[in-house]
Amino acid sequence: MRIAIIGAGIAGVTTAYECAADGHQVTVFERRGSVAAEGSFANAGLTAPGLSLAWGRTSLADLARVGNLAWGWRRWRAGRSKELAERHERLLHLSLYSHARLQELQRKLQMDYERAEGVLVLLRGEREQQAVLASLALLEHAGVSAQALSAEQCLSVEPGLNQATRLHGGVYLSQGEAGNCRQFSHLIRLAAQRLGVQFRFHTTVRKLKPGTPATLIHEYTPPDSLAEPSRLSEAGDSADGGDTKPAALGRMEDSFDAVVICAGAGAASLLRALKLKAALTTVHGYSITAPLRQLEAFPDLGPKAGLLDLREQVSISRIGQRIRLAGGIQPGQADERFDDARLAQMHRTLDDWFPGAMLSTQVQRWQGSQALAADGLPLLGASGREGVWLNLAQGSPSLLGWPLACGAAKVLVEQISGRKASSETPDTVGLDISRFS
Template sequence: MKTIVLGAGVIGVATAYYLSERGCDVTVIEREPGVALGTSFGNAGVIAPGYVTPWAAPGMPGKLIKYLLKPTSPLIFRPTLDAAQWRWIARWLRECDLERFRVNKQRMQRIAYYSRGCLHAFRAQHAFEYGRSQGYLQLFRSDYDVELAQPALGVLRDAGIAYRELDAAGCAQIEPGLAWSQVKPVAGIYLPDDEAGDCARFTRELRAVCEASGVKFVFDTEVLALEATGGRVSGVRVRPVPGRRTANNRRELREQRREDRRAPAQVLRPADLNEVADTEPQTLTADAVVVALGVESAALVAPFGVRVPLYPVKGYSATLPVVDEQKAPRAALMDESLKTAITRFGPYLRVAGTAELGDHRTTLREQALQTLMKVLDDWFPHAATLSSAQFWVGRRPMVPDGAPLLGQSGVQGLWLNVGHGSTGWAMSMGSGRVVADLIAGRAPEIDLDGLTLERYRR
């Protein structure tokens, strides 16, 4: 079966891997010049199925209002006249009910735990390094934040998920570097089975595995529209990104072709697809098209009557080299009060957090960067030199209730793998496998109730 995957973030590349495993002829289309250069590039790197939690939670609206009044805040809200923003917020508010929260969290955990199992099975076959660490520690600055975490703890208990409740001394036992912290946690929760790793690095290695099995990657190419024949999606209208076809691109293509002769990997560039003009559109046909374009997915499928309530919520991160091993974290932590993660990737630290609603541009905002640096300086003031930070911002594809949308779109030949929000890395392998199984006519290994577009049609 000829399939096209739109998007080469971790979600799209994982989908391509499993489609290839099921015998499909797979082509991945990506606007950027490589994989994992969008939302997958600078995320926190946490794979914590026990922690995955809907942003819509009991008490969260009140907490967000308090955040807005503080100079150091994990939330930046910029109201606009965009009706889509207010529709999304209204849906989100409805999902903050306790019973809705429990249902949504259980759905997210179902796909996240399945995904972690898929990742472990993959690692047993393909061993490579991507800055992996074990264990996940949540830190609470106040009793108020501990109280807000109780519904999530209830879900953990009901699901039989391993965790430990800790006092300040217990947190420092897990992470000795906290002995030098400028603040002390009032409590902590430790999930020993959760893990972390560099998502972008993993995706680059996964691309190589895909290429070895025959997956073709088409970079520097934008998707203009989906093509339909007789009510069925039959292909994709694409063109090379204007301005990317420089002498450097052509030189890179020649070098890539020389590499291909040494180790055959089917890598395509726009020049391979289009020998006419640099910006000449063309149609690529397929039996199945998988949309995994993050926030851009909603606009692409809307002309076919497919309504996906995606909204971009910007997230920020900083990456810094470790300067003192003893005073740095060993694994991954989350400051629950400021919703900011600190993750160890070998010789580097990643600090990631902040949710900015209302600005679609990928521009850095000073307020968000200050919050990241404050969290690192509070907990690990001697671990890194703050002036060495490399900053990043990306647009998370959020749905109001938290769980992703996988599988059929309602239009023949068109499949979805979207809406993972800030937990795409944690859900990537499982989501890719589910969608590949459905396309190949196999029964998925997990219950998909609440993980498809059908939940909105109800």
């Protein structure tokens, strides 16, 4: 089959790889000059089965009040759905499947990127601990490894934690990791290219016509300067575009047996043109990245792997020799302005747990946008329009995207190919767009 992928973030490149590994001819269309140039550029980099479901979406409830009222109403209704609990369980199985696929790709492709194993959820008070403990049975039933820890046990996992900050306890997700999502995306892209995947960078999809075949109208749209600006405050994205297929000027038309929309926040216009009501909104989050301070007298100054402060909804990740803070989810597209109050909150959270660990003179700040469905679940599967498939809304830009990417891509290629799902493939019924019809 000839398959087109729209979007080259973490969802797009993993889908491209899986389609090519399945023997299909794949072309990826990306409006930026490289893979992982938008929502996957500097996200938290946390992947852990269960984190997305049980605690990672806590702050999203506030979006129903401060975001678009119509979407807030849909979110309220989605929360009352009788099928929501069943869909949450399916999401858990998908996240476990995705974790297993990520590990398989690491071994098979001998992937070397910045990563550290384990994610620790920090609980500041009794109320948070009770809420988390109530969900541990669900995680255990799904096969997710989640160990409740005392404050003392948390220190054994992360010995650099500031003991002056009150800590009621924690939950350790041993299957998780903190890693460099952008590095991973580039490695998957190289693996996809070796399988014949063609990338069309600086290319905007103007129109999508469903059918057999489906038709794409696209146009080469290079920026005014090849030094395309990113959302980092101090430096641009210096990664080469590596366009593997020369682009002609003017609008072009190509036909494909299947088109997969993986464009994240950029998918809204395509869905509207297809008259698809997906109950999506756009949210953005922030990250702060800076070198880890190295002091011989304090070898445990910073984090060993990944942490999530549940109350503050701020993650702290070890990315090689750097620290990354992520959080501050807000409705709407990212822009050139940064919310100083949100950034200050993230700095305070780091100072609570790892005071003095970051070299604040070399800070890079970033914003990234993501599509978010009203029920907080991904949009995965057939779109209801012939030849068009969806791999969208894998969660908030601060926590999700990567945890589901490898598994969602593998599931989707089986659906596109029309094969019967294997016994290992998770059931994703209820995670497609039909739940909003």
